Amino acid sequence: NAGVTQTPKFRILKIGQSMTLQCTQDMNHNYMYWYRQDPGMGLKLIYYSVGAGITDKGEVPNGYNVSRSTTEDFPLRLELAAPSQTSVYFCASSYSPPGYEQYFGPGTRLTVT
């Protein structure tokens, strides 16, 4: 199993551009999550999904959109990128909360200039 994979690994965006961060898991997990980690900070939840077709906002959803059309994929869309969105983005998945650990991807480092 590849686990949780994320693409791209790195990206530089200009202010106002848009992009989609891809996330795929092959563990048949129902739950998937997007976090961002700013320098020197912990991870903050952006959006999560409890199954295909179902998504909900986390702590910091502004400026992002998600969709979940399949169990495996959970893309994160950035519209009109801003410098405040410069961060490392982590996708994660789990069988079910609570008590079940979340498996994280390697992250996407995004810089908006």
Next chain:
Amino acid sequence: DQQVKQNSPSLSVQEGRISILNCDYTNSMFDYFLWYKKYPAEGPTFLISISSIKDKNEDGRFTVFLNKSAKHLSLHIVPSQPGDSAVYFCAASADGYALNFGKGTSLLVTP
């Protein structure tokens, strides 16, 4: 509002000794606590967890202690090894979905 706090940004321990990483929380609704380990340029990996109905959970060299009255948990690593050098995140959950993370403690285990 930081609900999970790791007040020590860094910790240095000699190989073979005990490493103790601390975590405090403010939300009394948290019912599950986890520790994650993170190497540079990688995603966090799950280390150990504890339910609020327990006060101790052990897995090999790693033990997590929970003191609910003090809203405090700690991770003990015995004996510490150089490969344990990483950033350790404490996380807590109240609703079963969101994990609230602390800022992390960077552990350095020196030979």
